[in-house]
Amino acid sequence: AQSGSNTQYDAIVIGAGFAGMYMLYRLRQLGMRVCVYERGDDVGGTWYWNRYPGCRCDIESLSYSYSFSPELEQEWNWTERYAAQPEILEYAKHVADRFDLRRDIRFCMTVTAAMFDETSNQWEVISSDGTCARARFLISAVGCLSAGIVPDFPGLNEFKGSWYHTGNWPHEPVDPTGKRVGVIGTGSTGIQFSSAIAQSVGHLTIFQRTPNYSVPSCNAPLNPEELAEAKSNYRSIRAHCRYSKVGIPYVGNEKKAIEDTDRSRERNFEAAWNGAGFCFVLSYSDLLLDIKSNRTAAEFVERKIRETVKDPETAELLVPRGYPLGTKRLCVDAGYYQIFNQDNVSLVDVRTSPIESITTTGVRTLNKDYDLDVLVFATGYDAITGPLLRMDICGRNGRSLRRKWQGWPQSYLGLMMEGFPNLFTITGPGSPCVLVNMIVSIEQHVEWIADCIASMERDGKQTIEPDVEAECSWTDMVDEIANSTLYPLTDSWYTGKNVTGKSSRFTPYAGGMGPYRRYCEEIVEDGYRGFQFDRDLRQTQG
Ligand code: NA7
Numbered sequence: 256a257q258s259g260s261n262t263q264y265d266a267i268v269i270g271a272g273f274a275g276m277y278m279l280y281r282l283r284q285l286g287m288r289v290c291v292y293e294r295g296d297d298v299g300g301t302w303y304w305n306r307y308p309g310c311r312c313d314i315e316s317l318s319y320s321y322s323f324s325p326e327l328e329q330e331w332n333w334t335e336r337y338a339a340q341p342e343i344l345e346y347a348k349h350v351a352d353r354f355d356l357r358r359d360i361r362f363c364m365t366v367t368a369a370m371f372d373e374t375s376n377q378w379e380v381i382s383s384d385g386t387c388a389r390a391r392f393l394i395s396a397v398g399c400l401s402a403g404i405v406p407d408f409p410g411l412n413e414f415k416g417s418w419y420h421t422g423n424w425p426h427e428p429v430d431p432t433g434k435r436v437g438v439i440g441t442g443s444t445g446i447q448f449s450s451a452i453a454q455s456v457g458h459l460t461i462f463q464r465t466p467n468y469s470v471p472s473c474n475a476p477l478n479p480e481e482l483a484e485a486k487s488n489y490r491s492i493r494a495h496c497r498y499s500k501v502g503i504p505y506v507g508n509e510k511k512a513i514e515d516t517d518r519s520r521e522r523n524f525e526a527a528w529n530g531a532g533f534c535f536v537l538s539y540s541d542l543l544l545d546i547k548s549n550r551t552a553a554e555f556v557e558r559k560i561r562e563t564v565k566d567p568e569t570a571e572l573l574v575p576r577g578y579p580l581g582t583k584r585l586c587v588d589a590g591y592y593q594i595f596n597q598d599n600v601s602l603v604d605v606r607t608s609p610i611e612s613i614t615t616t617g618v619r620t621l622n623k624d625y626d627l628d629v630l631v632f633a634t635g636y637d638a639i640t641g642p643l644l645r646m647d648i649c650g651r652n653g654r655s656l657r658r659k660w661q662g663w664p665q666s667y668l669g670l671m672m673e674g675f676p677n678l679f680t681i682t683g684p685g686s687p688c689v690l691v692n693m694i695v696s697i698e699q700h701v702e703w704i705a706d707c708i709a710s711m712e713r714d715g716k717q718t719i720e721p722d723v724e725a726e727c728s729w730t731d732m733v734d735e736i737a738n739s740t741l742y743p744l745t746d747s748w749y750t751g752k753n754v755t756g757k758s759s760r761f762t763p764y765a766g767g768m769g770p771y772r773r774y775c776e777e778i779v780e781d782g783y784r785g786f787q788f789d790r791d792l793r794q795t796q797g
Contacts, residue, residue: 264290266392266708267380269366269646271356272300273347274681274697275396277321280354281705285712290390291356292382294365298356299347300398302340306424307444307631308431309451310340313472313533313587314692317485318503320346322493322698327353329486337474337532337587368647369393371676376717378677391717392708394679395643399689402641404754405632406439410613418613418630421448433457434628437618439610441467443586445633453594460625462605462618466575468556469586470528470535497699498769500537502692507537512548515539524555536581543581543740553580563592570595572604582745584689638748639684639762640664650675663760665730667721667785668775670700676718676790679704684762685733689749691768699772706779716788725785737761 266282268275271293282289295303312319316333331346338346351357365383372379378393403422405411411418419425421444432455438445439462446469453459485492492504500507512520520539527538541548557574564570573592594600608621617627637644640660648656651674659665659674666672669686670679681700682688688696711719737743743761746752752759764771778784 262290262386262388264288264388264390266290266394267292267378267388267390268394268396269380270300270396270398270401271295271298271351271360271362272303272396272398272401273321273694274398274701275300275360276347276350276354276356277323277697277701278394278396278681278704279356279359280323281701282708283359285705285709287708289359290388291360291396292364292366292380293360293362294383296362297348298351298360299344300396301400301422302343302347304401304422304424305340305444306426307419307421307448307633308429309447309449309589310421310424310444311337311447311472311474311589312340312343313337313443314503314694315532316342316477318492318496318692319343319694321350321694322489322496325489328489332482333477335474335476337472366646368649369678370649370653371651371678373651376676392677392679394681394704395683396681397642397646399639399642399682399693400636400748402637402645403632404634404637406610406634408610408613410615410619413615414613414617414630415615416617416628416630418632420632420634421445422636429629431456431629435617435626436460436629436631437462437625437627438631438633439605439618440633440635441465442633442635443467443584444635445631446586446588446591448631448633449600450589450591450594453597453600457599459594459600460603460618460627461600462603462610462620463572464605464609465583466573467583467586468553468575468580469588469591470532470556472532472587472589473530474532474589496692496695496768498772500767500769501534501690502687502695502768503534505531505534505537507534507540509540511541511545512539512551513541513545520551521555524552528555528559533585533587536585543579543742546579546741549579549581549741556580560592564595566595569602572602578745579741582742582749583747584749635748635753637754637757638751639682639688640751640757641754643680643683648675648678650678661758663730663758664762665726667726667729668778669733669764670703670775671719671721671786673721673723673726676720679707685730685764687764687766687768687771690763690765695768699768699775703775703779707783710783711788714788718790719783719786719788720790721786729785733762733764734760736764736766740765 265287266289268291316338368381370379377389403420435458436456437460441463527535561570612619618625664684666685669683751757
């Protein structure tokens with residue numbers, strides 16, 4: 256790729272994580288001149304930034320991997336059932352090398368703004384070094400969980416120790432051995448981090464505002480037989496994943512928890528607890544649909560917490576209350592509840608005694624000061640829309656995306672927005688994105704976008720954008736499906752409630768990967784129903 260101002264491309268992709276890399280690969284196959292902008296100094300996205308101890312994927316390696324290249328599938332050997340961050344990052348780097356992707360990626364470049372120029376039907380993309388590049392197509396591959404949030408506690412700048420957000424972890428290893436470490440946040444990240452370092456730190460203080468439901472991952476090494484078996488069945492595993500509900504090979508139980516007997520339910524939950532990992536939530540078909548069914552699963556996990564944690568007061572603090580299991584994303588852990596039986600681990604309830612400030616020596620809550628050497632913010636993300644809105648994106652008539660999405664992120668299929676021609680959002684709001692295996696979701700979007708661009712090239716079309724009606728009815732459908740589940744009952748990053756001032760509604764499409772894929776296919780078969788090609792040309796021609 257070239258630097259300098261006013262560089263012209265056919266397509267610009269923002270982000271070189273799994274979405275951006277595959278998008279580049281597909282666009283090259285169309286013979287396009289592509290530039291990928293990446294803010295990190297290497298590929299990998301989420302797995303580049305999240306280097307904190309304990310970081311691991313909670314979707315199984317054999318399905319959290321690209322399916323587009325059978326050769327890649329055969330040559331890569333996953334070592335564990337759930338891959339740890341370093342292995343996933345190695346995989347991303349291997350993909351970049353194998354397909355010679357790096358030559359079209361501009362590293363250490365953050366896209367700050369993008370404007371659609373209606374006279375030329377080109378996107379003008381401005382990056383952190385002040386340069387401008389132009390392209391007909393702009394494709395966002397910025398990820399759903401890449402805009403980290405550090406709460407605005409007074410005094411953070413005066414803290415004498417070291418502090419980190421888990422999603423911006425330093426490249427030099429942080430050695431917590433013997434140190435007084437504090438962690439704020441008990442979502443997936445806080446739980447993984449705390450479990451991983453509890454043994455080696457001097458003291459670990461976990462600041463918990465809301466307890467989460469967590470289930471054991473039951474991670475294990477992948478033995479050569481399992482790997483060989485998967486490799487010989489990859490085609491059918493992938494075919495299943497593509498049209499499944501969650502994008503994984505797991506076949507969920509069709510039974511409803513509420514209709515099962517107590518004994519059978521207990522057996523079923525016990526089996527899921529001892530091996531299903533995240534799929535615990537699929538151990539019945541109605542756990543996220545029916546509050547009574549959900550309660551049966553929640554009570555099972557609550558009992559496990561009380562059985563595991565020896566100090567009854569700590570156990571009661573860890574038991575989630577007042578929201579259904581899984582409506583905040585279910586966490587998957589490696590011995591999380593067990594760490595509370597260690598003398599060097601303490602749990603601080605910052606719901607009843609909130610954090611007031613960060614002092615020079617640590618954290619001050621309403622009741623007490625905690626001295627720390629290292630403070631870790633596992634405080635989450637401005638999810639799904641955050642990474643898009645951190646850029647200043649303007650479509651037709653200079654209308655900004657921030658303005659368009661002031662109330663609610665309107666999109667068609669989570670792929671495109673009315674008024675923003677030729678801008679595609681991989682795993683955008685209103686698509687299954689974070690509710691399913693991200694790689695399956697990414698591949699489906701990338702392939703849909705590449706096919707769409709190829710058909711435009713064939714038909715000599717300059718622009719594509721959705722109709723406002725199609726966009727409205729899709730957004731209503733996303734809402735309707737969400738409201739048929741238990742998800743909207745809980746404040747979470749799925750609803751945007753974790754971000755001060757963000758409008759709150761459940762953002763992803765909850766209808767499942769398979770139905771969504773079929774819907775996208777039908778739209779294409781129906782001549783891109785709900786989309787307009789060359790809107791301006793048609794208007795000017797009369
Ligand atoms: P999450 O799941 O959003 O968790 C963030 C945690 O931080 C959660 O426990 C929050 O409590 C807590 N938090 C946030 N702000 C504060 C303040 N101001 N004070 C105290 N506690 C706070 O983010 P993760 O990074 O763990 O996981 C994100 C996803 O990444 C995960 O679901 C996987 O899909 C991968 P709260 O619940 O808001 O009371």
